[in-house]
Amino acid sequence: MKNSTNRIVFWIVVIALIVGSVSVIIYSHKSTSSADVPPVSDSDWTLGNKESDIVLIEYSDFQCPACVSYFDLLKDVVEEFDKHILFVYRHYPLDSIHKNAGFAAAAAEAAGKQGKFWKMYDKLFGNQSDWDYKSKEEAETVFADYAAEIGIDVQKFLKDLYSEEVIEKVERNRQSAVSAEIYYTPAFILNGELIQNPRTLEEFRSLIRTAIEKNT
């Protein structure tokens, strides 16, 4: 190009296109944005302080590898802040890529009907590789073993596992994530804001501390 003005315009357009597209990609992954998810209700599984105004909702999938790494991280977070926050776990099984995710969510719900949701949650996340790519029959055997290990009635558990109530609850959770335009797991909503997934315990701490400070 000979004309220097043209050259400048040309390169400005090129840079703007590159910077613009990168920004769109980053923004669509969103650092924080409000997420329109249903408020906490009695049907939700919660840990921590039920009276707290600081609510951390996780939408997760028992079969997702990234969710397992957050499982460990959240244990520490919940332990540390259990007086200050309310932690809510909701199901978002990505069935298209994780064939046993919905089934595992149902297993947690079925154990929940006997008051052992969190015990089953520990079992499922803690031993993901034992059932993630198994056939449904094999996964059922594994889940029944977990049920026995956490001391619940296995027959009732197996019945509840396929009950409409359980399946519907998982589906309602999943739908609420889809309606809120959440497209990945795990997704964290802190006081109504979809936050960028913290990479470390320290990042999680500082986010929660900021929320606590805002609240006082």
Added chain:
Amino acid sequence: MKKIPNWLIWSIVIVAFAGFLDATYLTVAHFSGSELNCSILEGCNEVTASEYSKIFGIPLALMGSLYYITILILTLLHYDTGNKNVISLVPILTTIGFIFTLYLVYLQLFVINAICVYCMFSALTSTVLFVLGLFILKYRKRLK
């Protein structure tokens, strides 16, 4: 001054830009620590979370982004300045990129046993770039 035909320049620019967007998406997903919701085919998380997704601690997706943006900028620089040395680098890079692509596709098919759509799209763009790079060699020879 321009010795490489415009159709070739713009084909490289468009394909490199598409590859850049794809790799950047994977890079952002990598750093945000989230699972990709890939509904078309299974396996993107198996692939992008595998031990092969990094080399010396640098995510391959990031290297891919840099690779595509380098080709994009070099080609546009040639378009702007007509500099022959700049465009000569493109076939060298696309050849390296293509060899690397073959290795990554091999990993997906035979080692990880999972296919990641975004990675396969990148394999496609880098293969097309390799072919376009061959055209550059052809035109350069003709001009000499």
